[in-house]
Amino acid sequence: MVGESSRIAGPDGLRADARRNRGRILVAARAVFAEHGIDAPMATVARRAGVGVATLYRRFPTRDALVRAAFAQQMETCDRTLTEALADPDPWRGFQRLVETICELQREERGFPAAFVAAFPDSAVEQTRVRKRAERDLLTLVRRAQEAGALRADFHPSDLAVALLSHCGLVTALPHDRAASRRLVAYLLQSFRAEAAHGALPPPSALLLRSLPLAADSSPRQRPSRA
Amino acid sequence: MVGESSRIAGPDGLRADARRNRGRILVAARAVFAEHGIDAPMATVARRAGVGVATLYRRFPTRDALVRAAFAQQMETCDRTLTEALADPDPWRGFQRLVETICELQREERGFPAAFVAAFPDSAVEQTRVRKRAERDLLTLVRRAQEAGALRADFHPSDLAVALLSHCGLVTALPHDRAASRRLVAYLLQSFRAEAAHGALPPPSALLLRSLPLAADSSPRQRPSRA
């Protein structure tokens, strides 16, 4: 029901006051989610934003939509970081910075970890263009770092998801403990180095492999049928 | 208000039917928590156990009490595993088995990770005897493994908490993905090996250090004053 270019239309089709309120809501959402967790009442967000509940629901029909929009900026930062990592002439340094930056984002922007985890299963379903590109970039980054002899050969791209999700869990459990977060990141990065490869690793996650089809699959995407 | 040995008294002061129901509740709680998470309605647990809500509340006045009781067995397994690890002539093997066993418990007994994390901040406050002994044992295990040259010298006992909490987070995010869990454990254990120590690590968590006073402090316990 998009009015076919009626009288008023901002750059995004919103009236000025509506756009202003939308921004306020997003700021309030981040603050409230950071303080009370991602399950905080919608009314709390609305009150904080100085807006009625109806306005909030009009812009973001579901909590999920609000969460996604609130942390879209952080998600974009992740994406940009990947691009920068790929541009780094030293692939290991790029990889290292990627992990450190994303984890730092998770550590500093409270509420983001929950959003990150929540977005995970769903974002595997929605095959956006940006996501597919990110997957391809990650694959390239990993391969380069391995070819440079810095990243261990048995590292699998899904291991990055393992690292980030476990780090999410840590900062969720200990939101104020930056040192613990840094320690985990340091340990993980060291264990990803080629020199750290001593014993054999158990096989990589098949589930993550499926949800993020990182392997260069030439077959057309097949909708997995639920039993 | 324990009746001074009135007419009826089981070994634990409960009547036979009460004890039976208590057991049913605990079984049901584990099942429900595994299926619907630790925040599942109390009524669901009661229904599953085939008892009324009142009975449930009579035995376990708070959800927290129920959670603790439901996973007390798992907690005890953790404790026993530590004792066994300490008894192992090879301290590294003991350490490794400790980590692997606890993580396996977290992985297989769904609902336990949430209980584990939930218990963390509180159990640091309640200074039970078993807990203090566990801390001392852990300290001993770590020192021995380090003296044997297997565990890296800059490993800090609080790093075990970091590892277990992050693993909790991973299995919470991906409850069905055993492979991911195993991968993380393998990476972490490799990074704890002395050979993996390459760069310097950031300082260990001061918060965890305080909540679990693992360092052999001879000073009397001092109540940390909140500002």
Place this chain on the structure above:
DNA sequence: GCCTAAACGGACGATGTCGTCCGTTTCACA
């Protein structure tokens, strides 16, 4: 078998959150 204290379970009021409805206000173009 009797009897009483203990255990039981369902009903119920309180609380909090959700998401919608609808009368009012505001924007922005003419």
Place this chain on the structure above:
DNA sequence: TGTGAAACGGACGACATCGTCCGTTTAGGC
């Protein structure tokens, strides 16, 4: 400055969960 569509916000009914109250049932010593 007038006008109508868009945006606004608070009120409200629906719904779920909590934790207690109280009448009923049952265990188990005598």
